Amino acid sequence: MADLERTLRSLDGAFPFPPTPDLARAVELRLRRRATRRRILLASAAAATAALAATLAASPGARSAVVDFLDSIPGVHIERASKLPAVPFNFVPAYGERLSLEEARRRVDYPIRLPQGVGEPYRLFLSSYTVPHGVITAVYGDERHTRLVFTQWRVGGGDLFFKVLGPGSEATRVTVDGAPGIWLFGKRHAVVFVGADGREYRTVGALAGHTLVWQRNGKSYRLEAELSQATALELAESIH
Amino acid sequence: MGRPLKPESEWIERARQGDTDAYAQLVRQHEQVAFRTAYVILRSPVEAEEATQDAFLKAYRALHRFEPGAEFRPWVLRIVANEARNRRRAIWRRLRLRERAAAEIPSGGAAPSPEVELVAQEERTRLLAAIERLSDDERVAVISRYFIGLTDEETAAVLGVPRGTVKMRVWRGVEHLRQQLEGQHG
Secondary structure: HHHHHHHHHOOOOOOOOOOOOOOHHHHHHHHHHHHHHHHHHHHHHHHHHHHHHHHHHOOOOHHHHHHHOOOOOOOOEEOOOOOOOOOOOOOOOOOOEOOOOOHHHHHHHOOOOOOOOOOOOEEEEEEEOOOOEEEEEEEEEEEOEEEEEEEEEEEOOOOEEEEEOOEEEEEEEEEEEEEEEEEEEEEOOOEEEEEOOOOEEEEEOOEEEEEEEEEEOOEEEEEEEOOOHHHHHHHHEEEE | OOOOOOOOHHHHHHHHHHHHHHHHHHHHHHHHHHHHHHHHHHHHHHHHHHHHHHHHHHHOOHHHHHOOOHHHHHHHHHHHHHHHHHHHHHHHHHHHHHHHHHOOOOOOOOOOOOOOOOHHHHHHHHHHHHHOOOOOHHHHHHHHHHHHOOOHHHHHHHHHOOOOHHHHHHHHHHHHOOOOOOOOHH
């Protein structure tokens, strides 16, 4: 008995436990995302209810269409509000690790698509924090002026962007080469997203609030630029 | 099993006020022992990871009930063990856990060992196999004591039984191991 106990003690650390996963990071991310969603929902819940009620009053059959439409792009959650939440202008993009296009293509397990006719992206980033397969963000422009931000990710993660539409900003359903999409336009809208470092970033209409989001072939895309709807759609359709 | 370098009470207090960074520090401090505890109960790394994550989230929501000045580790291990046991009950309802576990138990001894250690290696493999044949209560008690490094008090929290029962289960587990190993030699 004593020998066996001694043997057991000497085997300390020898039990074939599987490697411990990075639980702290996973738990922290889940807490942040939940807190972000809760804050946004709280900020907009009352107004969203009023807006939806008004919509329903005007068009009783529209309820499911409105809800389905706003939730139709995986990874993007949109709420309506009569007033934008008071968020500090904190546009410090945390798009992730900066890398070359060649390197990015090696690192993600999906084909990276870029818009045609707008030159090469000024910066390219990869974030593996928020969704399992990684988020690629291409920034066009220069140090002084960002002209276009193009983001793509594989469908399957949780919400990546939370958008709150205030008065004067609108959302309309569009199609991009037959694929479902949403065009957000008008006045500014608030964007809240979880950055590559797991922190929450908020901004109000980084680029005048004209944004196109769509889904095609198992991927979601987001294009934000100072463009008309027609030009944005044309640009989106150039992405194959 | 390192102990915190910074007073846990400070992290706990900050976490209570919604500081997720502080809570992540707490999780990091205890994630290995928590994961291993869940693994011993569930015997599946995937289930253990999910159970541990869920348990840490439940613990975060329950921080307001944590008694100031108390030890955090046994408190959170109790939540982890409860979560793992609940999950195991659900699995049992769906599947026969024994069959699942048998396929997932690592064979052990994967790393090559020098020739002089071959005998010891074989003994160790036999011992680990014998541990797997113990009853669940004895197996969890023995692994918690000798391989995870829990104190009797922490093992009692994990098992949800008094310390005296823990001592008895460890003693019986070791005795059953001895009988198994002697039977093999005989």
